[in-house]
Amino acid sequence: MIKSPRAVANNITLMLNQVLGANRFDRGPVNVEQLALEYTRSISPDSYIERVEGYDLAGFEGALVPGETLPRRWGIMFDKKQNPGRRAYTIGHELGHFMLHRHLVDDEPDFNGGFHCSKEAVELGVGRDIEKEANEFAANLLMPFDDFRRTIPSDELADLQRISDAATRYGVSLTAAALRWLDYTNTRAILISSNDGFAKWAKPSAAALKSGRYIRTKAETFEMPSQSLAVSDVQAEEALAGVRQHAGVWFPEPVVEMCMKTDKYGFELTLLHFEGRAPAYQAEDDELGDTYTRFFEAN
Ligand SMILES: [Zn+2]
Structure with missing residues (x-):
């Protein structure tokens, strides 16, 4: 079954609302780095994201990369030159690839090295369908419509x-x-x-x-x-x-x-x-x- 990016993000949103309260954004944005580490471990105890780290990345904004050993552990890399807002969105995008696409690394030779995402892919979802999906996941996770509509009515x-x-x-x-x-x-x-x-x-x-x-x-x-x-x-x-x-x-x-x-x-x-x-x-x-x-x- 194909998972909808929005449905997968909304599941996490409901969980966060339950744990932190529906007014959680009054206290701050989604801590997406902590979420990537803790949530993936809770849903996939053998194969989760074990590190989120900044690097000097040339030519791309972020990446989700698999480890060598099985079961796979994963890492999110982000370009450390990004400001905090861009960084959060990049990490959200890579978490989207983990939630929606990580099976491709073992199923499709193209994705052997994981997912390497350009600025246009992260910001606008330009590129393959999976980039649109990861972009949509990040937008839904970080800016749920129901809260945004309360902040700025339609x-x-x-x-x-x-x-x-x-x-x-x-x-x-x-x-x-x-x-x-x-x-x-x-x-x-x-x-x-x-x-x-x-x-x-x-x-x-x-x-x-x-x-x-x-x-x-x-x-x-x-x-x-x-x-x-x-x-x-x-x-x-x-x-x-x-x-x-x-x-x-x-x-x-x-x-x-x-x-x-x-x-x-x-x-x-x-x-x-x-x-x-x-x-x-x-x-x-x-x-x-x-x-x-x-x-x-x-x-
Ligand atoms: Zn991507």
Whole structure:
């Protein structure tokens, strides 16, 4: 039987709610390193994750690697240059490979050496299906929908400050929290990651996509509009607070644009808000999950 990443993560969520209380996120994010070590040992006493360690990894973000001896013991490696938020998401992703895919190491020659995951695989689930699945597992484990919906209700637009507060609550990066919010919100919004004036990727909420508001970034190069905050001289503080852009700058309707500009990470994160529902739309989670998958495949 194929295990759904979401169902496997939700089982752990229910266990954590029971042990730590449903309000556990008020006290802090999931301690994913401790969870990887203790939970895998409790469900698989002969073959569990025995170490989680940081290394100088070149070219990939994290890995789940098997030991030589049988029954196998496992190790999670993460790039130690990552900040704590990125690290938590990477460890969650590798725990996802353990929970969902570890049998492949013995079944498929391709996976002899374990799982080595790029930044795009961990952040966006780009690559083989197993990368999407591990990404989905990590998102569900670290940011359960029911808690996120209590933090930011489905029908409320959230600015970057509010999403940043959620990122702190879940111990993840701003990008990860924003992508997760886009997965369930019924509002119309688009998140764009750009670098040197060009979009690297862009993700719309389901409601935005349904109303024809999306940006293609893979088949064609998308240059950020000259009036966009990402490429203009606006101060970081003002860009974060947001400005109203008139119709024609981004789309044939006005948008509220916010941008987190940072030299430290070498990219800008832009969030566009559209007014109104247009059309009235109530999304189901599963449908949103599919939209997310299709979106990154289509782009
Ligand atoms: Zn992976």
